[in-house]
Amino acid sequence: MAVEAVGEIFTGIFRFLFRILTEVLLEFLLKGTGYFICRPFSKNINPDGFKVVIAGFAFWVLMFIVALKVFNFVQVDKCLDSGGSYNYQTKTCVHQS
Known part of the structure; x- marks a missing residue:
């Protein structure tokens, strides 16, 4: 019973962290950057659109x-x-001795 409770707590924490990570990654890094790139070219750009992503x-x-x-x-x-x-060719630094 205690093991199940701990498992549920960890599952909840990982779900929360995964949701925050995906939202930050998708919303801010992809959509935010894409919106700022697309905005000068079109005034009717959808901030949640495929072009933005x-x-x-x-x-x-x-x-x-x-x-x-x-x-x-x-x-x-x-x-x-x-x-x-x-x-x-070998991508190494050669020092003369």
């Missing part, structure tokens, strides 16, 4: 790709600043 999703995918490119650039720059040479 796709625009928001495309934006975040693009930001992820840009972040990966910037990270790679920073790694190469760190290597060169420390006096090494960067091997682009």
